[in-house]
Amino acid sequence: xxxxxxxxxxxxxxxxxxxxxxxxxxxxxxxxxxxxxxxxxxxxxxxxxxxxxxxxxxxxxxxxxxxxxxxxxxxxxxxxxxxxxxxxxxxxxxxxxxxxxxxxxxxxxxxxxxxxxxxxxxxxxxxxxxxxxxxxxxxxxxxxxxxxxxxxxxxxxxxxxxxxxxxxxxxxxxxxxxxxxxxxxxxxxxxxxxxxxxxxxxxxxxxxxxxxxxxxxxxxxxxxxxxxxxxxxxxxxxxxxxxxxxxxxx
Amino acid sequence: xxxxxxxxxxxxxxxxxxxxxxxxxxxxxxxxxxxxxxxxxxxxxxxxxxxxx
Numbered sequence: 001x002x003x004x005x006x007x008x009x010x011x012x013x014x015x016x017x018x019x020x021x022x023x024x025x026x027x028x029x030x031x032x033x034x035x036x037x038x039x040x041x042x043x044x045x046x047x048x049x050x051x052x053x054x055x056x057x058x059x060x061x062x063x064x065x066x067x068x069x070x071x072x073x074x075x076x077x078x079x080x081x082x083x084x085x086x087x088x089x090x091x092x093x094x095x096x097x098x099x100x101x102x103x104x105x106x107x108x109x110x111x112x113x114x115x116x117x118x119x120x121x122x123x124x125x126x127x128x129x130x131x132x133x134x135x136x137x138x139x140x141x142x143x144x145x146x147x148x149x150x151x152x153x154x155x156x157x158x159x160x161x162x163x164x165x166x167x168x169x170x171x172x173x174x175x176x177x178x179x180x181x182x183x184x185x186x187x188x189x190x191x192x193x194x195x196x197x198x199x200x201x202x203x204x205x206x207x208x209x210x211x212x213x214x215x216x217x218x219x220x221x222x223x224x225x226x227x228x229x230x231x232x233x234x235x236x237x238x239x240x241x242x243x244x245x246x247x248x249x250x
Numbered sequence: 251x252x253x254x255x256x257x258x259x260x261x262x263x264x265x266x267x268x269x270x271x272x273x274x275x276x277x278x279x280x281x282x283x284x285x286x287x288x289x290x291x292x293x294x295x296x297x298x299x300x301x302x303x
Contacts, residue, residue: 041263041267051257051259058267102276109266110269113262113265220277220278223285224281227281227284230292234288239292240296
């Protein structure tokens with residue numbers, strides 16, 4: 001097991017195998033999203049309170065979930081890079097940040113659009129879930145700005161890993177905000193006490209969307225990390241051999 | 251057509267799904283474009299060095 005991890009952490013090995021794993025994740029992920037979107041839009045019954053507007057849940061919840069998961073990946077990878085000085089971990093953290101920022105933006109945008117017909121407002125500054133999610137977006141921006149502000153890659157890795165670890169507190173606040181404080185946002189749906197608070201006809205497409213988004217995210221993360229590895233290793237011998245190989249292996 | 255109309259919420263629902271599709275497409279395109287750009291930069295630099303040697 002440890003041998004496998006060490007082999008995986010080797011940049012040339014990771015560069016070679018990442019496209020294979022990426023394809024395995026991408027195509028099932030897209031198939032699940034296609035099924036989840038179709039079933040969520042056309043097969044699931046309308047909600048008795050929200051009508052068809054509830055269908056926004058099928059893109060809002062997976063985005064919100066990924067906005068937090070990407071941050072946790074970034075923080076854990078940053079922590080691993082700090083403690084064990086694994087170069088690949090810092091590449092993973094750096095690659096997760098822009099993806100996390102995109103999904104956080106998507107969660108905020110779809111949440112705001114959903115809020116307009118349901119709550120009568122695009123945005124509520126006093127709402128803890130909305131504000132903590134917005135702060136999460138700022139953490140992503142801060143992380144990326146910090147990385148790009150430091151020329152020395154090793155120093156940038158360390159400083160950004162510390163920032164990522166500090167921001168975990170905000171992820172916990174995002175997750176529990178609807179339980180800790182009074183919020184316009186509805187409470188937990190899938191992880192509610194006593195099981196999911198949804199009809200199976202509504203729940204199954206949602207689970208397909210969450211799983212599909214996760215697989216596509218995994219595929220994107222692998223490919224972004226692969227590019228990051230290539231960039232960081234650009235002066236090494238294996239990259240030189242790769243580029244000069246007669247088959248032009250990209 | 252009734253399914254597409256989404257009650258009276260079509261504008262909200264389809265905007266959200268459209269935005270999601272756009273974000274996924276942008277990320278897929280960015281992942282490919284960035285890799286091509288990084289690879290080409292390295293290729294040009296290494297081949298220039300090879301030519302000098």
